[in-house]
Amino acid sequence: MTRRRLALVGAVVLVAACVERLTAPGHCPDYCPSGQITVVDTLLTTSINRDSSYRGYVLAYQAALMLAAHLPGATDTLDSRPIFRFNGFGGRFVLSAADTGDIVGADSARLQLVITRRDTATHNLRLQLYRLPITIDTATTFGSAPFTDSLRTVYIDTLLALPGRKDPITGDSVVVDTVNHRLVLSLKLGPAAARYDTTDSGTVAYGIRIAADTLASIALGKGVVGPVLQWYLQVDSALTSVARTPGVRGAAFASFVFAPPLAPLDSTLAVGGVPSARSLLRVAVPKVIRDSSQIIRATLFLVPAVPARGAPADSFVIEARTVLADFGAKSPIDPRLGDTTVIHPESKDTVRIEVTNLLQLWAADSTHPTVLVLRAQAEAQFLGEVRFYPSLAAKRPALQVTFVRRFPFGVP
Amino acid sequence: MRRADGWTGGRAVGTAVLAAMFLAASPPDRLTAQDSQFGIRGLGTPGRWESVRSRSTGGAFGPFDPLSPLMEAPLADLGQLTATAAGGTSHRDVLVGGTTTALRTTRFPLMGVAGPVAPRLAVAAGFTTYLDKSWDVTLRDSFLLRGVLQRYTDEITSDGSVADVRLAAASRLSRRIAIGVGVHVLAGSTRMTAERRFDDSTFNAVQQSAEVRYDGVGVSGSVLIGLAPGLTIAGWARSDNRLRAKVADTTSAVTDLPRMAGGGVLFAPSPSARFAASVAWRSWSRAGPGAFDTWSWSAGAEFGSRRMPIRLGARGGQMPFGPGTEAPTEVAGSLGTGRAFAQGRALIDLGLERLERRGGGGGLTERVWTVLVGITVRP
Numbered sequence: 001m002t003r004r005r006l007a008l009v010g011a012v013v014l015v016a017a018c019v020e021r022l023t024a025p026g027h028c029p030d031y032c033p034s035g036q037i038t039v040v041d042t043l044l045t046t047s048i049n050r051d052s053s054y055r056g057y058v059l060a061y062q063a064a065l066m067l068a069a070h071l072p073g074a075t076d077t078l079d080s081r082p083i084f085r086f087n088g089f090g091g092r093f094v095l096s097a098a099d100t101g102d103i104v105g106a107d108s109a110r111l112q113l114v115i116t117r118r119d120t121a122t123h124n125l126r127l128q129l130y131r132l133p134i135t136i137d138t139a140t141t142f143g144s145a146p147f148t149d150s151l152r153t154v155y156i157d158t159l160l161a162l163p164g165r166k167d168p169i170t171g172d173s174v175v176v177d178t179v180n181h182r183l184v185l186s187l188k189l190g191p192a193a194a195r196y197d198t199t200d201s202g203t204v205a206y207g208i209r210i211a212a213d214t215l216a217s218i219a220l221g222k223g224v225v226g227p228v229l230q231w232y233l234q235v236d237s238a239l240t241s242v243a244r245t246p247g248v249r250g251a252a253f254a255s256f257v258f259a260p261p262l263a264p265l266d267s268t269l270a271v272g273g274v275p276s277a278r279s280l281l282r283v284a285v286p287k288v289i290r291d292s293s294q295i296i297r298a299t300l301f302l303v304p305a306v307p308a309r310g311a312p313a314d315s316f317v318i319e320a321r322t323v324l325a326d327f328g329a330k331s332p333i334d335p336r337l338g339d340t341t342v343i344h345p346e347s348k349d350t351v352r353i354e355v356t357n358l359l360q361l362w363a364a365d366s367t368h369p370t371v372l373v374l375r376a377q378a379e380a381q382f383l384g385e386v387r388f389y390p391s392l393a394a395k396r397p398a399l400q401v402t403f404v405r406r407f408p409f410g411v412p
Numbered sequence: 413m414r415r416a417d418g419w420t421g422g423r424a425v426g427t428a429v430l431a432a433m434f435l436a437a438s439p440p441d442r443l444t445a446q447d448s449q450f451g452i453r454g455l456g457t458p459g460r461w462e463s464v465r466s467r468s469t470g471g472a473f474g475p476f477d478p479l480s481p482l483m484e485a486p487l488a489d490l491g492q493l494t495a496t497a498a499g500g501t502s503h504r505d506v507l508v509g510g511t512t513t514a515l516r517t518t519r520f521p522l523m524g525v526a527g528p529v530a531p532r533l534a535v536a537a538g539f540t541t542y543l544d545k546s547w548d549v550t551l552r553d554s555f556l557l558r559g560v561l562q563r564y565t566d567e568i569t570s571d572g573s574v575a576d577v578r579l580a581a582a583s584r585l586s587r588r589i590a591i592g593v594g595v596h597v598l599a600g601s602t603r604m605t606a607e608r609r610f611d612d613s614t615f616n617a618v619q620q621s622a623e624v625r626y627d628g629v630g631v632s633g634s635v636l637i638g639l640a641p642g643l644t645i646a647g648w649a650r651s652d653n654r655l656r657a658k659v660a661d662t663t664s665a666v667t668d669l670p671r672m673a674g675g676g677v678l679f680a681p682s683p684s685a686r687f688a689a690s691v692a693w694r695s696w697s698r699a700g701p702g703a704f705d706t707w708s709w710s711a712g713a714e715f716g717s718r719r720m721p722i723r724l725g726a727r728g729g730q731m732p733f734g735p736g737t738e739a740p741t742e743v744a745g746s747l748g749t750g751r752a753f754a755q756g757r758a759l760i761d762l763g764l765e766r767l768e769r770r771g772g773g774g775g776l777t778e779r780v781w782t783v784l785v786g787i788t789v790r791p
Contacts, residue, residue: 021517022517025551030735030736032549032551037566037568039555294619296615296616297615297616354614404608407622408664
């Protein structure tokens with residue numbers, strides 16, 4: 001037993017003895033390695049060339065949101081209006097397994113809208129609902145959508161202030177989704193507004209305008225959070241009109257139209273807007289940085305040529321990404337890495353984007369195209385657009401790179 | 413008898429060749445001896461080419477110890493195949509700038525096999541530390557970057573060593589004279605890393621690493637002369653060419669290595685008392701700026717039977733690398749003992765060394781306790 005204990009103690013002592021502790025504070029230069037980590041910071045003002053802008057990546061009807069805005073400006077007013085269409089049930093309605101009846105009309109309907117984004121500082125926000133021709137489609141423009149048949153107006157702030165957020169007179173209500181920061185608006189449409197026209201198979205289209213005491217800008221949901229219409233129908237059953245409540249209808253088409261349209265692309269680098277614009281910047285990274293150094297920070301500097309357009313409250317995010325191959329406007333974007341910054345409308349401040357990881361990717365993979373793509377992170381979900389000076393201008397894009405030269409390993 | 417000698421010699425040759433092949437193919441990185449902050453700025457910290465027995469006597473018995481790879485000539489008196497290895501744990505206090513840092517390392521600085529291959533010829537193969545290059549330095553500082561004072565922490569590390577793989581042969585020419593020669597292959601590597609972490613996280617951390625491989629060659633020769641019964645003197649010389657450092661097959665540095673010479677005297681007035689002293693000179697200044705030629709001395713004694721002796725010694729000298737215009741100095745005292753087992757076929761040597769290094773203009777003082785364990789087997 002004693003020998004075993006001694007052996008155990010010996011083993012423990014041996015293990016403890018093998019612990020390494022070599023780290024000591026450096027007292028330089030006397031007791032430090034002769035080689036030091038050398039950091040270089042350089043501003044590349046001429047490395048970005050052959051830049052260009054393209055528009056049309058995401059159109060209004062392809063956007064994930066419907067934008068509504070009324071933004072009076074010095075020279076014009078930015079007016080954006082959601083438009084959407086519900087398909088009807090046709091002329092007849094299934095009453096039972098063996099019986100159908102003609103749809104006589106609709107008593108009423110309930111339209112549900114989800115406001116996914118709004119400026120809480122905006123006062124007296126109101127929505128005006130219009131009936132539109134059912135012919136609206138992707139080709140519909142601001143000028144071709146007749147906002148003449150006004151159905152009713154909803155005062156959002158008033159509705160929010162009511163007890164239970166319900167209006168007992170109009171039947172409207174609103175639910176505040178504090179988790180997703182949304183307002184779920186439920187509008188009751190009377191017989192006139194909910195007119196069911198069997199000649200059009202019940203199909204109905206609506207448009208929305210908004211207004212407020214100050215600048216008004218909101219976004220309405222599409223898809224799973226898009227407009228929903230609940231009909232309350234009257235159906236003829238053996239010459240007797242009976243009430244039926246069919247299933248809710250989601251919008252078959254949802255888009256938005258706005259005016260004035262964006263200015264055509266020019267020599268500046270446009271990013272954002274609707275239809276969305278992207279800009280490509282081709283970067284010539286010096287070999288000394290790309291091949292034999294470690295990039296620890298890279299910042300892209302962009303100077304807006306004009307103040308960013310958009311609602312003041314609708315700051316939007318633009319992102320810089322790189323591409324998998326340089327095919328110009330159709331360059332496939334590398335989804336792995338991206339860097340972002342926030343654009344504040346009406347600001348002309350220089351925009352900085354930290355693109356360290358993108359340059360590190362280029363340094364690690366010499367076959368990767370050294371092209372930066374600037375685009376809105378949520379394309380066509382903001383009316384905002386920013387235009388930067390191009391590489392041919394004096395205030396051209398610049399890249400500030402901080403890198404570390406290769407450590408002189410092996411040098412005594 | 414001839415058959416027995418031949419069998420023993422054949423086994424020694426085979427073992428030696430195998431050991432040499434193994435060692436030359438893959439010099440162990442952990443083959444380091446005793447680190448020092450003085451070696452960080454230079455080539456490293458030179459190893460001690462001594463067995464535990466020799467080191468327990470301050471290194472004074474090194475020129476006369478066949479198991480210490482300092483000289484080859486003593487191998488001629490090795491009567492049978494012998495293998496030895498040594499390990500040591502150092503506790504080092506580094507005092508500089510008013511602060512003390514406690515460091516600890518465990519090293520295996522010596523391994524070798526030797527034995528006679530013919531009546532007048534013995535060979536040996538083994539490795540020892542030529543330069544220890546294991547250290548880890550942290551530094552806190554700041555500098556102006558993008559118009560802002562950026563604070564950062566650097567950590568630069570080196571882990572590895574340069575090994576001296578030796579193939580030696582010795583012959584006793586007469587009752588009084590023995591000579592030996594050796595060929596040395598210097599090989600090794602260090603894993604080096606350089607890291608910088610900024611307090612401002614917008615700057616990515618710097619992380620670079622490389623494996624630095626080293627190579628070089630050297631030759632040595634030595635002689636033992638018996639002046640009188642119980643009185644022997646020794647002399648040795650060695651020349652190494654250069655140390656080439658390569659990073660990813662690209663030569664990053666070529667440094668001239670020193671020439672060395674030394675000698676010693678052993679006086680054994682009785683079987684139970686032995687005294688020795690030695691001195692060595694090394695032209696480390698060839699390595700470039702910040703390197704100095706060094707002198708070192710040692711004196712020691714061994715008392716008692718060889719079965720369980722008591723050893724003590726002292727040594728002093730200079731360190732080859734350091735800041736300033738003068739070489740740092742070191743002084744050490746040591747003691748130890750040994751114990752033979754299995755009718756002398758196995759020996760365990762234990763040693764304890766207290767070392768102090770100081771000087772060099774930078775105000776650095778190192779105080780080191782080292783516990784040494786050596787194992788010798790004679791199959």
